Amino acid sequence: MGWNSWNSFATTITEAQARETAAIMAEKLLSFGYDIFTVDIQWYEPEASSYTYNARPRPAMDAYGRMIPAPNRFPSSAGGKGFAMLAKAVHDLGLQFGIHVMRGIPRAAVEANLPILGTRYRAKDVADISSVCSWNPDMYGVDMTRPGAQAYYDSIFHLYAEWGVDFVKMDDMSRPYDAHAPEIEAAHKAIMATGRPIILSLSPGETPVIRGDHVRKYAQMWRISDDFWDEWPMLEAQFTRLENWTPYRGPGSWPDADMLPLGRLALGERNTRFTPDEQKTLMTLWAIARSPLIMGGDLRHLDAATLALLTNSEVLAVNQASQGNCPHFVEDGVRAWSAMPEDGKGRYLALFNTGDKPREVGIRLRDLGIDGPVAVRDLWAGKALGQQAERVSAMLPPHGAGLYRLS
Secondary structure (H helix, E strand, O other): OEEEOHHHHOOOOOHHHHHHHHHHHHHHOHHHOOOEEEEOOOOOOOOOEOOEOOOOOOOOEOOOOOEOOOOOOOHHHHHHOOOHHHHHHHHHOOOEEEEEEEOOEEHHHHHHOOEOOOOOOEHHHHEEEEEEOOOOOOEEEEOOOOOOHHHHHHHHHHHHHHHOOOEEEEEOOOOOHHHHHHHHHHHHHHHHHHOOOOEEEEOOOOOOHHHHHHHHHHOOEEEOOOOOOOOHHHHHHHHHHHHHOHHHOEOOEEEEOOOEOOOEEOOOOEEOOOOHHHHHHHHHHHHHOOOOOEEOOOHHHOOHHHHHHHOOHHHHHHHHOEEEEEEEOOOOOEEEEEEEEOOOOOEEEEEEEOOOOOEEEEEEHHHHOOOOOEEEEEOOOOEEEEEEOOEEEEEEOOOEEEEEEEO
């Protein structure tokens, strides 16, 4: 659970904006469990702007080809301090500190043929210039068969550990998966060598389900789709993806349906396009499928309705403390999921109307393996709905959802 700068700041976040946002996060969201504060892509780019990338980037780097925060955007990084001062400020608020990084070694480091820390090798010795990201011009891949390749990954994660980084979202990793698997393993090995418990989150998707055993061995989170934004077709598609990843969901192993594009988005240009019902569907699906809950909207403009969505304690308990989460096929145009509370008492049930008209959505208790009547509690409304003997159902609006506890 946490916050990430991409949906609201794109590549442009500054240290002042980060500190302001982290303070708001600590005040309004930390007590509900949102504790990982992440600075997303291109914090090393002095001229970062919007959702586009400079074709010829000149990133801030140290003498060993390791990206460092651009001092004009992150003044506390001056003098070789990197993110250490910002990480300390975030930690002092009670939060964890995360950063985004790209797979590979900076193209600028290869052009300058900078040395790799602690070795006799240089950037050109390990770079695979044929391995490039299709959408970002910053990096070349690292050929893990070459001497010095692991040492490069060790050097960057050693730097992150020195800064006090707790979470790394590593991009351009999951597709094509098999081509990048050696670098996924290298990042994991480098993290282990630091001795610091850094969470590794792989991005973007679509991570192939057939590689589930490999990805959960080397990472704690992995994206199941490309960037997720506030459009209903994208949300509807996440149902099937989350269903497909059910066998690989568990402690320390989280299929990631991406950030929550709620509230003010896109450099302040607009509010979320999701309707209120779609916003509730989003939170309900992420909760019952135990996707990480990473808020993407601008917390400086956090409105009461969005705050209420993010901080319903009974809904968050489903996301944070349930097991056996699984889908049930009911009929076309509707979806149903259930899960067991960790205390083993009762059952959580999520019902969804993915159609364009209001309709009743329900499921028989026997299809949930429940014998006998149950008391039904509406978790979004926070109230008891009475008993049901054979079937639990609700009239749901178009693109709407309900979340219940049966006991």
